[in-house]
Amino acid sequence: MKHAFLAGSLVALLATATAGAQNKPPQVQVSKTAAADLKSSDGTKIRAALDEVRLAGKTAGAPYVASIVALLDRGMTPELTTAAIDTLADLEAQPASQAIAEYMQHRSVRVRQSAVKALGKTKGPAAVRGLVKGLSDQDGMVRGVAANALGQLKAKSAVPDLFLALDHRVNEAATSIGMLCDPADCEKLGARIGKIPFDVASAGVEQVLFRTDVGDDTKIKLVGRIRELGTREANKFLAETTKKWPQKGSARIKQALDQAVQATGGGS
Amino acid sequence: MKKLVLLAVVLACGGGQTHPNLFSTNWSDDNGASIAAVMAKIGSAKPAVGADVAVGVAGNSDKVVGVALAGGQPWTFAHAVDVRPTIAGSVVVGEGGGELFCLDATSGRRIWSRQVGPMKMRGAGDDGKTTVVTLSGNEGGSVLLAIDRDGSVARQIESDKGLGVPAVLAGYAFVPWSRQYVSVLDLSSGEEAARILLRGKVSHAFAEAGSLFFGEQDLFRLDDKITGGSRNQATHLALPQRELPGTPALMGPGEEPLGPVALALDKTRIYAMPTAGDPIGFAGDRFYGTYFRLAMAFDAKTTKLAWVHDEPVDLVGGAAGPSTFVLCDESGKVLVLDAATGGVERELSLGAPIKSCAAQADGLAGAAAQPVPPLADQISAALTNRDSEMVSGQRLLLRELATLDDESVTKTLVAITSNPLTAPILLADGRRALAARRSGAKYMLDALAHHYDFLHDVLLTPPVGPMAQALAAMKNKQAAPLLAAHLLDPADSDGDVKQAAAALVEIGDASEAPSLQQFLALYHAAAESEDVANAVVSAGQALLAYGGPAGRKAVDAVLADPMTLEMVKGRLTAVEQQADAQKAQSKTTPPAPKK
Numbered sequence: 114m115k116h117a118f119l120a121g122s123l124v125a126l127l128a129t130a131t132a133g134a135q136n137k138p139p140q141v142q143v144s145k146t147a148a149a150d151l152k153s154s155d156g157t158k159i160r161a162a163l164d165e166v167r168l169a170g171k172t173a174g175a176p177y178v179a180s181i182v183a184l185l186d187r188g189m190t191p192e193l194t195t196a197a198i199d200t201l202a203d204l205e206a207q208p209a210s211q212a213i214a215e216y217m218q219h220r221s222v223r224v225r226q227s228a229v230k231a232l233g234k235t236k237g238p239a240a241v242r243g244l245v246k247g248l249s250d251q252d253g254m255v256r257g258v259a260a261n262a263l264g265q266l267k268a269k270s271a272v273p274d275l276f277l278a279l280d281h282r283v284n285e286a287a288t289s290i291g292m293l294c295d296p297a298d299c300e301k302l303g304a305r306i307g308k309i310p311f312d313v314a315s316a317g318v319e320q321v322l323f324r325t326d327v328g329d330d331t332k333i334k335l336v337g338r339i340r341e342l343g344t345r346e347a348n349k350f351l352a353e354t355t356k357k358w359p360q361k362g363s364a365r366i367k368q369a370l371d372q373a374v375q376a377t378g379g380g381s
Numbered sequence: 382m383k384k385l386v387l388l389a390v391v392l393a394c395g396g397g398q399t400h401p402n403l404f405s406t407n408w409s410d411d412n413g414a415s416i417a418a419v420m421a422k423i424g425s426a427k428p429a430v431g432a433d434v435a436v437g438v439a440g441n442s443d444k445v446v447g448v449a450l451a452g453g454q455p456w457t458f459a460h461a462v463d464v465r466p467t468i469a470g471s472v473v474v475g476e477g478g479g480e481l482f483c484l485d486a487t488s489g490r491r492i493w494s495r496q497v498g499p500m501k502m503r504g505a506g507d508d509g510k511t512t513v514v515t516l517s518g519n520e521g522g523s524v525l526l527a528i529d530r531d532g533s534v535a536r537q538i539e540s541d542k543g544l545g546v547p548a549v550l551a552g553y554a555f556v557p558w559s560r561q562y563v564s565v566l567d568l569s570s571g572e573e574a575a576r577i578l579l580r581g582k583v584s585h586a587f588a589e590a591g592s593l594f595f596g597e598q599d600l601f602r603l604d605d606k607i608t609g610g611s612r613n614q615a616t617h618l619a620l621p622q623r624e625l626p627g628t629p630a631l632m633g634p635g636e637e638p639l640g641p642v643a644l645a646l647d648k649t650r651i652y653a654m655p656t657a658g659d660p661i662g663f664a665g666d667r668f669y670g671t672y673f674r675l676a677m678a679f680d681a682k683t684t685k686l687a688w689v690h691d692e693p694v695d696l697v698g699g700a701a702g703p704s705t706f707v708l709c710d711e712s713g714k715v716l717v718l719d720a721a722t723g724g725v726e727r728e729l730s731l732g733a734p735i736k737s738c739a740a741q742a743d744g745l746a747g748a749a750a751q752p753v754p755p756l757a758d759q760i761s762a763a764l765t766n767r768d769s770e771m772v773s774g775q776r777l778l779l780r781e782l783a784t785l786d787d788e789s790v791t792k793t794l795v796a797i798t799s800n801p802l803t804a805p806i807l808l809a810d811g812r813r814a815l816a817a818r819r820s821g822a823k824y825m826l827d828a829l830a831h832h833y834d835f836l837h838d839v840l841l842t843p844p845v846g847p848m849a850q851a852l853a854a855m856k857n858k859q860a861a862p863l864l865a866a867h868l869l870d871p872a873d874s875d876g877d878v879k880q881a882a883a884a885l886v887e888i889g890d891a892s893e894a895p896s897l898q899q900f901l902a903l904y905h906a907a908a909e910s911e912d913v914a915n916a917v918v919s920a921g922q923a924l925l926a927y928g929g930p931a932g933r934k935a936v937d938a939v940l941a942d943p944m945t946l947e948m949v950k951g952r953l954t955a956v957e958q959q960a961d962a963q964k965a966q967s968k969t970t971p972p973a974p975k976k
Contacts, residue, residue, distance in 0.1 A: 154941075154943045154944065155943070156943075156944060186902065187942070188901075188902035188903050188905055188942075190906045190907055190944055191909075193944075194907065215899070215903075216903075218869050218870065218871055219871060220903075220913065224907075225871065248835070249834045249835045250835065251833060251835065251871070251872050256835065274836065277836045277837075278836060281835060281836055
């Protein structure tokens with residue numbers, strides 16, 4: 114009965130959380146028993162406590178991070194493991210990154226998928242190490258999420274691995290490279306235009322073009338690379354980029370884009 | 382009517398009459414009396430050494446090509462080819478377009494040709510003066526022709542029996558038939574001068590090594606013991622029994638004409654040359670087997686594999702010589718290999734790709750051969766051929782490889798079992814062989830250092846399980862940290878993880894405890910297969926053995942955890958109890974008295 118009530122409450126809480134705006138944290142209090150439940154060996158209690166902590170949000174849930182990490186260290190069923198990892202992800206608990214990274218070598222692909230998603234949120238050096246490892250995972254989803262997360266985490270040190278991943282058709286790596294590359298690396302990305310699918314390459318180039326920490330020369334070279342393709346999809350990309358180009362953005366780039374759009378207008 | 386036409390075709394050529402009483406089954410065993418008489422008449426006459434040549438069917442089965450094995454330019458004879466040419470002594474006899482033709486074996490020059498209509502040649506023999514040919518006749522019957530060098534038919538004999546491949550010596554034709562008889566026909570009279578009854582399948586008569594032989598799978602020699610043929614006392618040579626891929630034969634049924642194009646049976650053949658001396662044996666103590674692109678030589682006494690040679694294209698024919706083995710491949714290449722080592726003595730060309738081949742190396746003298754790598758390396762090279770057609774042959778070679786003690790064998794087995802392109806059946810064999818190795822640990826350790834790595838194109842995990850078994854049996858402690866790392870590699874198969882954990886019980890030490898504890902924690906409640914559950918139990922066993930108090934604590938925690946899988950809990954409890962009992966026993970057992 115208690116469980117039924119608890120489940121009902123959770124459904125209501127989840128509904129509230131979903132309905133609420135993302136920037137409006139749900140006002141959920143963690144029950145007094147949660148701490149003890151997380152230290153118990155009762156799977157049902159642990160699961161309920163994890164859900165409570167998760168819904169309580171980053172601040173209210175922070176005190177429970179250590180207990181959840183301890184659960185991961187102890188080891189649980191795959192279902193509870195993924196629940197614990199998901200909870201730590203929602204709490205964006207950087208101290209948990211190391212424990213979660215250990216699960217990047219779990220035999221269950223579901224667990225590894227949870228872990229790689231979580232590391233993108235928990236951040237920190239341990240997360241970056243785990244994500245770089247994830248680029249070599251057997252599972253394509255793990256590789257893709259890892260590549261994407263490394264860009265989000267601004268893990269510049271991972272750029273060489275991201276290039277390797279891109280060359281192994283981990284397409285998400287292109288966007289991350291575009292977010293992280295220095296001029297030389299951006300040029301290396303440009304050199305792949307025409308060699309990898311255009312939508313993959315352009316996703317990376319777009320990131321570079323709209324960055325403020327990359328010089329005009331690098332960007333102009335990339336526009337030139339796209340222009341050289343002369344294809345219809347190149348023209349479409351250049352035209353859309355021109356439309357999105359900020360009014361206060363570089364006039365040189367704008368000019369280069371305009372000229373490139375014009376030059377590729379008859380593309381096939 | 383058809384019979385009349387056939388007769389007309391042949392008789393138009395002249396020659397003697399037929400003898401309806403020949404090849405009669407109404408025959409009483411004369412205990413060798415008749416053949417003894419023929420042997421007396423033959424006296425010391427022996428078959429001359431045949432021409433050493435290779436002959437192939439080329440083009441659109443519209444030309445015969447040949448080359449002398451001693452070297453020289455290949456020759457070509459343009460003619461339709463419906464039946465595979467055969468080499469008999471110093472001539473080549475073939476048939477196509479309704480015409481039988483005889484060529485000089487070394488030059489390809491036409492010696493004679495005769496119209497034979499729809500009949501198909503089965504085989505031929507030649508003694509330097511006369512060529513005897515058997516052809517298919519009407520309704521399963523046969524025609525035997527004895528043709529002189531000028532092309533005239535000296536004797537023509539018809540029979541309703543299926544006659545096999547004949548031989549000729551000193552005016553007598555030796556004609557196998559009914560799979561057990563060899564009728565000896567006096568070509569001057571056309572009468573059956575003798576009959577040999579042999580206790581073995583007989584459909585071929587042939588001259589080789591200066592003697593006449595009869596047989597199909599086993600061989601019988603024409604010598605003074607042939608008189609005891611019906612009593613199983615003839616000089617007899619059986620092929621050693623041994624496993625060969627494709628269950629190849631020494632010779633096919635002699636009553637069946639061979640088509641111009643080599644079939645799979647022609648590519649999976651046994652070759653051997655019997656000796657003329659006593660006791661009878663195989664020349665060079667070798668017999669050979671081909672399997673598509675592989676040629677293998679075996680010791681005739683022990684049947685052990687002596688060497689392997691692999692070619693890029695299929696082998697379609699060949700011949701065993703006194704000290705050589707000759708092979709023709711589909712490209713028209715002819716190789717003369719040293720019987721002892723398999724080293725290439727000569728490489729010749731028929732000048733064109735071929736569809737089939739016949740060779741004769743009756744008197745071919747050996748020459749200096751190219752050096753060959755050790756047998757293990759020869760096998761390794763043959764195993765790298767990725768053609769799925771080769772798998773049966775490769776499985777045999779793999780088994781042969783596994784019997785060798787050479788450390789490099791382990792290296793080869795590791796390479797085969799780590800290669801994603803290895804055929805699954807070969808992979809399974811390779812893993813079994815690797816698990817049984819007791820040498821070459823360094824190659825295993827090198828392999829264990831590798832893990833699945835998508836970004837670096839390592840897409841197949843090393844054969845961790847078999848190597849774990851082998852290294853544990855070798856008590857190789859260097860392997861322990863490497864195996865511990867594989868314990869935590871999700872790309873390794875469940876079976877490999879199980880073996881890695883089991884090996885760590887044997888060869889691990891305290892330095893592996895952290896990995897074992899981590900494994901125990903990750904999977905005591907999450908093992909998704911029996912193999913992984915067993916690995917958890919082994920990890921616990923290892924921790925109890927050398928993990929110290931922390932290891933014991935980790936095991937106890939797992940046993941106390943309600944989430945621990947029942948199977949793991951049950952077995953681990955038993956393991957712990959056993960460990961405790963052993964510990965208690967060692968405490969109570971008094972130390973051995975000092976000597």
